[in-house]
Amino acid sequence: MKLYYSPAACSLAPHIALIETGAAYTTEKVDVRAKKTETGADFWAINPKGYVPTLVLDDGEVLTEGVVMQQYIADLKPEAKLAPARGTKERRKLEELLVFLSTEVHKNFSPLFSLATPEDFKTQTKEKIAQRFDYLERQLSDGRAFLTGDQFTIADAYLFTLSNWTKFTGIDLARWPNLTAFAGRVAQRPSVQQAMKAEGLM
Ligand SMILES: N[C@@H](CCC(=O)N[C@@H](CS)C(=O)NCC(=O)O)C(=O)O
Incomplete structure (x- = not known):
């Protein structure tokens, strides 16, 4: 590959x-x-x-x-164990997370990387990202290590990648303490x- x-x-x-x-x-x-x-x-x-x-x-x-x-x-x-078996309820939950990360987080970040994007649109986009991060923050608030529980999955690799983009786009990740701790934890993985x-x- x-x-x-x-x-x-x-x-x-x-x-x-x-x-x-x-x-x-x-x-x-x-x-x-x-x-x-x-x-x-x-x-x-x-x-x-x-x-x-x-x-x-x-x-x-x-x-x-x-x-x-x-x-x-x-x-x-x-x-x-990066993903549960296909056809299971657990897999559907993971698929929902992946689509959420792709369409609601990833694609909201994309305009922030373009010099051509008007500043007021960037502000609206950052607000959308903040709402999505609020949701993820609540998901992580029960003390789970990763998005679906104690097992690291592909959704965690994806969210780590996206949360790293806050560094380049002027979004302060510290506003979401559980998400910040999550990113720190994932960053330590070999x-x-x-x-x-x-x-x-x-
Ligand atoms: N729908 C694609 C989007 C991939 C995407 O946004 N890639 C970005 C980098 S994160 C890129 O290569 N952008 C260059 C371009 O669109 O010309 C996916 O989810 O894999």
Whole structure:
């Protein structure tokens, strides 16, 4: 498998999942603005959507949506417990979380990274993110270590990746103490440290 990534982007989530499973993989960095990979390949030709993460499987199949590849990676090694078994109530709960993170958190962050976004729209967007973080803060308020309980899952790798973006967007994560503690806990995981080092983030 080969993961195309951009440092600290949403591709960090499947990167962490790959390390957690011990699966064999390689990576290649992408300049998502120039649409070129670090070896000079035209990224449009690899993923016609032009964004990371992109996971190319050994048989050539190309996965182009983060929550799909996160689940694909988790299901490769069920014993790593990154996701409950498909078809179970627990899996549906995880799928709900993944879609929530993707559509309600991730995609609200995206305009904050664009110089073209008007400031008043950025303010509205930050308010939406704050509402989503309020919800996650309440979820974590019962003392659970991770989003679904005591087990680290792909949803945690994803939320860690997204909460890290507060550093670049002027959002103070300290406003959500449980979320801050969660991010600190996840940052200590060897898989997370390894992925961050590999992406040049530490
Ligand atoms: N729907 C995609 C969105 C991925 C996405 O937003 N990727 C960003 C980095 S976090 C990107 O590569 N943006 C460059 C672009 O859209 O041109 C997913 O959830 O995987």
